[in-house]
Amino acid sequence: PAMQRMEANVLVLGADRVGKSALTVRFLTRRFIGEYGDTKSIYSHSLAVEGREILFHIWDFSYSQDGADESSAEEKRVQWADGFILVYSICDRASFNILHPKVQFIKAAKEATSQEKVPIVIVGNKRDLHHQRVVSSEEGRLLALSVDCGFYEVSAAEAYHGSLMVFQGLAERFCEAKLAP
Numbered sequence: 001p002a003m004q005r006m007e008a009n010v011l012v013l014g015a016d017r018v019g020k021s022a023l024t025v026r027f028l029t030r031r032f033i034g035e036y037g038d039t040k041s042i043y044s045h046s047l048a049v050e051g052r053e054i055l056f057h058i059w060d061f062s063y064s065q066d067g068a069d070e071s072s073a074e075e076k077r078v079q080w081a082d083g084f085i086l087v088y089s090i091c092d093r094a095s096f097n098i099l100h101p102k103v104q105f106i107k108a109a110k111e112a113t114s115q116e117k118v119p120i121v122i123v124g125n126k127r128d129l130h131h132q133r134v135v136s137s138e139e140g141r142l143l144a145l146s147v148d149c150g151f152y153e154v155s156a157a158e159a160y161h162g163s164l165m166v167f168q169g170l171a172e173r174f175c176e177a178k179l180a181p
């Protein structure tokens with residue numbers, strides 16, 4: 001049978017310097033560069049999962065590129081996206097704390113216009129920096145559980161594998177959302 005194709009817009013969100021670009025570029029190129037400029041581009045990359053091909057359009061959003069941001073601009077980005085990758089750093093407590101309200105904002109915005117469960121994956125990045133860890137794996141897992149999101153702890157610096165898991169996990173959530181009655 002012909003492979004089923006899907007397309008999905010993905011917004012990568014999180015505090016500054018948590019590794020949003022590192023994670024995105026890892027997925028796109030399998031490489032870790034170290035420093036990433038701000039980009040306004042949306043990158044497309046496909047992934048085969050569960051017999052389907054999913055073409056992601058990935059927006060690695062940086063708040064620093066636009067300075068102070070309007071909540072209406074955030075609302076527009078959220079409406080553009082079909083799925084979300086919310087990144088924090090395990091070394092940065094504040095970056096973790098902003099995610100719960102972020103998930104609630106996204107769910108409120110998306111579920112007002114759609115019946116489908118919105119695919120969201122939470123990512124604790126910089127797992128390699130274990131001496132600087134301030135957010136435990138358990139806290140990350142519990143947050144994800146409490147808001148019904150996927151969860152991964154990864155190191156974009158150390159390996160490609162983690163970023164692949166994140167995008168595969170998101171792809172599986174897309175498939176689930178489409179299959180649900």
Ligand code: GDP
Nearest residue numbers: 016017018019020021022034036126155156157
């Ligand atoms: P963004 O602002 O969220 O896009 O963050 P960047 O991707 O630009 O990364 C911010 C800084 O953290 C850069 O210096 C990266 O090299 C570094 N970084 C990103 N991911 C990791 C990681 O997994 N481990 C370590 N040790 N550093 C990382």
Ligand code: MG
Nearest residue numbers: 020021036062
């Ligand atoms: Mg960036």
